[in-house]
Amino acid sequence: MNSQLPAAIGTPLDRIDGPLKVTGGARYAAEYRAEGLLHGAVVSSSITLGRILAIDSNAASAIPGVHWVMTHLNRPPLAADDDSYEDQDSADGSSFRPLFNDRVLYNGQPVALVIADDLETARHAAALVRVEYESRPHSTDLRKNQAEAIPAPAEPPGPRGDADGALCSAPVRIEAEYELPVEHHNPMESHASTVIFQSDGSLLVHDKTQGAQNSQSYLCQILKLEPSRVRVQAAFVGGAFGSGLRPQYQLPLAAMAAIKLKRSVRVVLTRQQQFTFGYRPRTVQRLTLGADETGRLLGLVHQVTGQTSRFEQFTAHVAQWSGMLYRCDNVRLTYRLVPLDVYTPLDMRAPGAAEGVHALECAMDELAWAAGINPLHLRLINFTDTNQNLGKPYSSKALRDCYSEGARQFGWPTQMPEPGTLREGDQRIGLGMATGVWEALQMPASASAALAVDGSVVVASATTDIGTGTYTAMTQIAAEALGLPPEKVRFVLGDSSLPKAPLQGGSFTVSSVGSAVREACLALRQNLLDAARQLPSSPFQHFSDDQVQCSDGRLQAKTAEHRVGFVELFQRYGSLRASATAHPSALRQRYATATHSAVFVEVAVDEALGTVRVRRVVSAIAAGRVVNPKTARSQIIGGVIWGVSMALHEASLMDHRLGRFMNHNLAEYHLPVQADIGDIRVLFVDEPDPVVNPLGSKGVGEIGIVGVAAAVANAVYHATGKRIRELPITLDKLL
Structure with a gap:
């Protein structure tokens, strides 16, 4: 069956979510309301390395409207004491756990959370919390600590040929060192989590994330919760660029407070606190290139030194591009990390390649x-x-x-x-x-498609849209597969209860989720034809699959006037559904x-x-x-x-x-x-x-x-x- 409508794919369609965003109809993680909602303000460490000796929260607790000051001394239990959990974008090592113990690992680390009736009261009270520290000498400078570099766990491809020999004899040779600084993501929407505590004790979480199912899995692991008791939604995300790939610390803080107080809690990080988690790491790179008189590359050496935290070894593909972009038979690539007293870096747009x-x-x-x-x-x-x-x-x-x-x-x-x-x-x-x-x-991904009463189709997957146009692209893919105009397709995303999807990042959302959407819609189309063949005196019994096409909300025989509308099929059979999981093909x-x-x-x-x-x-x-x-x-x-x-x-x-x-x-x-x-x-x-x-x-x-x-x-x-x-x-x- 083939659609005779102009291909929806390749059409410069306006954003499906555009009107909601420009009119304020789109709601973000910090904009969901709940009865009796409490607000949290994070207290950040003022030292870089050491431990907490004492926390005085008496003045903060005395403020009217303050419900609780949570610290490592009184927090709910964390299941991750054995470092046994990880998220989909975690690095090698021991993931950071907020308020885990008295150790301070980096400057700006959260050391307390103040919960109050409103945000202003919470922030005022947070300023009254006094923390006594034992500070230790720290090291945060990549340049000064290069001698401590260790091999990165994700080594680049091994050497090929004799790069050093080829460079020694190359008629044209250059050697240069390039340095790139730390950069922070700074999306328009600050990181926030609204945890709605429901009457049955389950949690409905609105989180700023690039993967609702990743945030759900993370909470379930560290708080020992059943997945059925945690639902994470992220219908709209105001930019992320990689900062939402890992759950940030406001999420477990808000969830722990909600569980302890049995109240709904919202935690929004300040703009300054946006600088207290992942970032594009500082790198120092030395390249040596050699070529003959015609410009043909003879040898290439690319040596990368990057920074990471003391507790995780963050790696990205920084050097590998030098071994694949141009023809060169003699290549040596190295990648080393300098552990510092900083937070772990995080993927940022085109991580490694940039x-x-x-x-x-x-x-x-x-x-x-x-x-x-x-x-x-x-x-x-x-x-x-x-x-x-x-x-x-x-x-x-x-x-x-x-x-x-x-x-x-x-x-x-x-x-x-x-x-x-x-x-x-x-x-x-x-x-x-x-x-x-x-x-x-391309990553494995799943999607579902269901026929609605008006002949439209609802397609769903748990992926997110961080501003890339996912709502629109998936609508176009589904519309083409079903021969429908785009306005007859509704795509639902950003919910951990939907069919499984990978994190949104790496430019693989269309490839992965889009392939799943296409497969689900093709399966639904087949179900529609099978249903049409069961109609009394159905002419479609006499036509093969290839002799029937989908067009404008109808099944129609290519060589005859026989047709049946999606609406008629719904009225006869109810909502017909299909789901599919798409995997990378073996051909790849x-x-x-x-x-x-x-x-x-x-x-x-x-x-x-x-x-x-x-x-x-x-x-x-x-x-x-x-x-x-x-x-x-x-x-x-x-x-x-x-x-x-x-x-x-x-x-x-x-x-x-x-x-x-x-x-x-x-x-x-x-x-x-x-x-x-x-x-x-x-x-x-x-x-x-x-x-x-x-x-x-x-x-x-x-x-x-x-x-x-x-x-x-x-x-x-x-x-x-x-x-x-x-x-x-x-x-x-x-x-």
């Missing part, structure tokens, strides 16, 4: 200028159809098309002017480019799968002030079949803006004497505003891929940021002749 590809693409630019080769041509010379880390061909790789079409629309010169020679008045003009890459994954195992991009940037650098303005960006993307070009374009634009921010603005600055982030607010944590962003042009190249998943879609959430900061840095070099290898590129470094 850092590792940045260093690689800056080094490639340096190699291009050292060899006297156009930076774009150098990348074409070293193009590969094979992922050499895996020894597998790519299922598709339209990167050449990204290069050619991106360069054409940008106006990339065939002959590059020398660095520092392009000027417009007092502005130095520079051009830069970089390649982007991200893995195209024979291939490497990835998205790719080519980013072209023009900057203007003020000669007197050293200020940098990104005037225009062209981002060309190869991401398989794009489900919704409109929302996908927005995803890439957001990634480009973040890449510009990464290059020129963002850094979490720590006073290492205190072990505390100093700019822990949106006034001093610099982000770009409208005036900082020039013209951004996004284009998607055609990239059919029957291997990656049945939809042929690779996802676009991560790829938008990868390579952008490198392209900006390379453009700044071209404008000024000065190479800045430490981000962000600020005017003091240029001057």
Whole structure:
């Protein structure tokens, strides 16, 4: 059966959830009400390392409206005393447990929770809690502690060939070190949990999360609760970028308080407290590249040093991209971690790739200028159809098309002017480019589809929508599979009671959940046909599956006038349902799968002030079949803006004497505003891929940021002749 409607996939459909968001109809975790709702305020540690000697909460408890001050001394039991639990995005080691004992592991750690009738009272009382500490010397500086580095548990691919030997004899060679700072996610919606204590003692939790089922599993494990007693919902999430992959500490704090008091409790973290959990870790990367006179890579060494906490070993794929993006037979990749007295880092948009590809693409630019080769041509010379880390061909790789079409629309010169020679008045003009890459994954996922009384279809999966357009994309996938207009499909998500879905991250939601939605809708379509064949004197008994199509809410024979509407089938049989679980196909195992991009940037650098303005960006993307070009374009634009921010603005600055982030607010944590962003042009190249998943879609959430900061840095070099290898590129470094 095939739909004769125009394909819903590939149509630039407006966001399904748009009207709710712009009218205030969408409710977020801190906006749900409950009778007798109490509010919690977290007390954060003022030391970095040591232990708590005493907590004086008398003044706080005396405030009218304060119900309880929870500490490690009086909290409900935590089941995780044996470190036996983990969440879907946990790192190796012992996960942090709030209010577990008297130990202080990092600055800003929660040491108490004040519960009161309203938020203002809770925060006032929290300021009156006095904590006496025994402080110990701490270490928080990656640079000063590199000698303590240990091998990362997730080692990069092993060496191939003789990288050191090839580099020694290479006619053209560059060696450079690149440093990237700590960055914090800073989504618009602060982390919050509203735990509604219900009459039967069960918990209905509204949590800011990228996985409702992950939050449910976490609570059940650490509080020894049956899954049937905990339901987590996250219908709307105001941005996350990875900060919601792991349950943050406001969730167990709110749940413990609700269980103890048998009342509904809400805990919302302040903007400052958003800086007291995961972040993009600081990295120092050393790259050595060698090439022959034509620019062909002969050897490559990429050494990464990153930071982690004392209690977990956080790892990301930082170095592996250098072994797969270009053709090179002699490669050595290393990845080491420095344990520090900080909280554990956390995945942040394109984790690992945003850092590792940045260093690689800056080094490639340096190699291009050292060899006297156009930076774009150098990348074409070293193009590969094979992922050499895996020894597998790519299922598709339209990167050449990204290069050619991106360069054409940008106006990339065939002959590059020398660095520092392009000027417009007092502005130095520079051009830069970089390649982007991200893995195209698929995870097991489930979905259900049910026919409604009006002939519409309700499709459901436990996935979330952190602003990526999941509601809309899944609606389009279901509409195409069932031959329905999108307005006749309702997609339900963000509920732990729905069919199982992976965390939303890694650009695999469309690939994973979308494939499950498609399978569930195809199964429902088959059920509809089977039901139609059971109708009295049904003509559909005489037609095979291939001779019947779904179109505009009806089953219709292709070669005859026989038809039956979904509404009639509902009236006859009630709600017909189907469910499905989609798994990666065995065919994928024979291939490497990835998205790719080519980013072209023009900057203007003020000669007197050293200020940098990104005037225009062209981002060309190869991401398989794009489900919704409109929302996908927005995803890439957001990634480009973040890449510009990464290059020129963002850094979490720590006073290492205190072990505390100093700019822990949106006034001093610099982000770009409208005036900082020039013209951004996004284009998607055609990239059919029957291997990656049945939809042929690779996802676009991560790829938008990868390579952008490198392209900006390379453009700044071209404008000024000065190479800045430490981000962000600020005017003091240029001057």
